Amino acid sequence: MSTVFTLWKRGLKAFIRNRTGLIFSLIFPFFFVYVFGAIFKSDYIQNPIAYMLSGVIITTVFESSLNLASSTVDDMVSGFMKEILVSPVRRIAVAMGQLLAATTVATLQGILILVIGLFIGIRFTTWTTPLFILIAMVSVGLVFSGVGLFLATKVRSGQTFQIVKTAVTMPLTFISGAYIPLSMLPDTLRYIAYINPMTYATAFFRMIVLEKTDLTTAELVKEGLAIDINGFIVTPFMSFVIIVLIGLVFLLLSTYSFIKTDFSRLNRSSSDASALWG
């Protein structure tokens, strides 16, 4: 238990110490709100700033938690992972510590944007909304830290990993409805969006932030909060269930994979495994 707490604290400290990273992680979301808010100004969205912000917040949580993959790979490359692995700690504790740290950092980043958002357009009418928002952010954070950790255990080279990561996150964020409403996407991309977990996370989160929980299914579809797959309506509640299921699968997979991975095989620089572990 103390190992989990120690690694969690380490993750938080690293986040707080990285001032530049923190500032940029705040600049980008508002840049997106501004740009996409201006481009997709449309009549059926009552509160475009809040609409965009909700998408941006959940995307930030998603990207930040997925970053666990990068930080885990960094730990392998810097050698710190080796220090942990020759110690008597159990790997499951290491996995849990890393997952919780990433989730916490991701949630904190989401909260920071949300707090700024409160000044520029987001309004809550009930006290349950912030609570639901928090639960949603933590869930999404956990889900994608799981995905991130899973990716990290499959990595063999630090350099290729960065490219793969960008190639995965970019489409997942842009074809999720967070920035660009799904109805504006061409058919092919829209079908890709249907298998993108972020689509469901976005729809669900947006419904909470915009406080549209009491709308009918038809109204939800009209507002782009429920997803209409050729007549089959995925309600926000179902979206949440989908996210939780994906999350459970990846949390189990990543923890299992982390316990089983032979980190001695990671290619640290350019030569063979013995160069890394010798």
Added chain:
Amino acid sequence: MNSIIEVKNFTKSYGNFIAVNNISFEVEEGTIFAFLGPNGAGKSTTINTLCTIFEKTSGNLFIDGKDVTTHKSEVRSTIGVVFQDSTLDAKMTIDENLRMHCVFYNVPKKEVEERIQFVLKLVDLLGERKKLVGALSGGMKRRVEIARGLIHYPKVLFLDEPTTGLDPQTRAHIWEYIIKLQKERNITIFLTTHYMEEAEICNKIAIIDGGIIVAHDTPYALKKEFTKDKAYITTKNESELERLLVQYDLKYVKKEDFYKIEAENIDRLLQVLSLCKEDIRNIEIKKGTFNDVFLEITGKKIREEA
């Protein structure tokens, strides 16, 4: 003396390639043991298997009586490891790195502060403890790693090339710490090194080449067995010297302007010298070095890794 490390018929292969071939050796408690060998000889494979990172192919390896394959967790608590490459968290301070290590190794909370002070004093870093590791020099990082490797009071400390890439002054310091440790805490130290003169400080040496142990003894015994003192002589009368050397059965090689003579039998060499002392211009006796031992045994020069 009882053996704290026991390796019996250890073999490690990767597919068809046999990295370590059926080696056996023991290390006595409280000694410094050096593992030498050219690159790719199997040193790192052995050290990594002993540290529970690699899985053996066959054989038995024990540390403090515990099997490194079946009792990983117990073995890990017993050993401290300093790898060749840094395994510190550069984003954290020295203090934070040590504290994390204490958590990983279940050091009782109330002892942590005392132990941090003890190990940092040992490596002269007590004043720097609040500094970020990323801002330290290579030598300082190595010292932090040695301090960290000791903080859970291991019985065996593994040092994989502890002084590679450090300047001579820092190297000398690191050795001071290592010897101080062995004396004060009776820790067994298992190290690999490329520096021959460092190997000579150790109690026992094993030389590994091509996956097998080709020599295993004290530095003194190895030197005695594998090196010969040599006399370098310059003379005015070369034919006379050659005649005497043949007569007294001394092996020699003629170089450009001097003779290189094996000085194993000092008596006979002295007799030759007394018989031609008027002709001799210059004489120099060279002791065998540990490098010679290594060359003699492996036929290769030990070189630093690129």
